[in-house]
Amino acid sequence: MNEQPNTADLYDERGEELESIALQFQDLGGHSHFSGRVRTVRCFEDNALVKTVLGTPGEGAVLVIDGQGSLRTALMGDMIAESAVANGWAGVVINGAVRDRMAIAHLPLGVKALGSNPRKSAKTGGGETDVDLVLDGVRIQPGVMIYCDPDGILVER
Numbered sequence: 229m230n231e232q233p234n235t236a237d238l239y240d241e242r243g244e245e246l247e248s249i250a251l252q253f254q255d256l257g258g259h260s261h262f263s264g265r266v267r268t269v270r271c272f273e274d275n276a277l278v279k280t281v282l283g284t285p286g287e288g289a290v291l292v293i294d295g296q297g298s299l300r301t302a303l304m305g306d307m308i309a310e311s312a313v314a315n316g317w318a319g320v321v322i323n324g325a326v327r328d329r330m331a332i333a334h335l336p337l338g339v340k341a342l343g344s345n346p347r348k349s350a351k352t353g354g355g356e357t358d359v360d361l362v363l364d365g366v367r368i369q370p371g372v373m374i375y376c377d378p379d380g381i382l383v384e385r
Contacts, residue, residue, distance in 0.1 A: 232263050235379045247366045249381040253340035256329050262319035262338025263375040264290040271355030273301045279308050286317030290374050294361045295324025301349035302327035313337050323363055
């Protein structure tokens with residue numbers, strides 16, 4: 229894993245070039261510090277698009293998933309997380325829940341999510357990929373850089 233500056237130091241250096249997401253995500257993956265170019269998925273209690281996207285070459289990208297804050301079903305489990313690792317993704321940020329958190333904690337992948345729930349999500353393919361998202365008032369566009377560590381999440385303006 230490449231060394232990257234802590235988000236606090238990065239914010240001190242770049243200030244208003246970056247926006248901070250104030251939502252309090254849990255750190256659930258094996259990598260506490262991760263960054264990369266953003267890809268996005270917007271879905272609600274349906275992880276078919278998440279599985280599809282993380283099954284493609286990630287090339288060090290970070291998938292940001294807007295699950296609309298729902299904790300009723302998990303949008304990623306250990307098998308999808310393992311696929312993300314195999315396909316070269318740096319990490320996943322989920323405005324929603326995961327499952328299999330003990331297994332995910334041992335994978336070389338950055339994972340931030342609101343929490344966990346063992347309940348599976350639907351698999352109908354509802355949602356959109358590579359669209360602009362807004363989390364906590366912060367606009368997240370595909371292709372911008374995102375930086376994540378235990379202090380929080382910074383997104384390029």
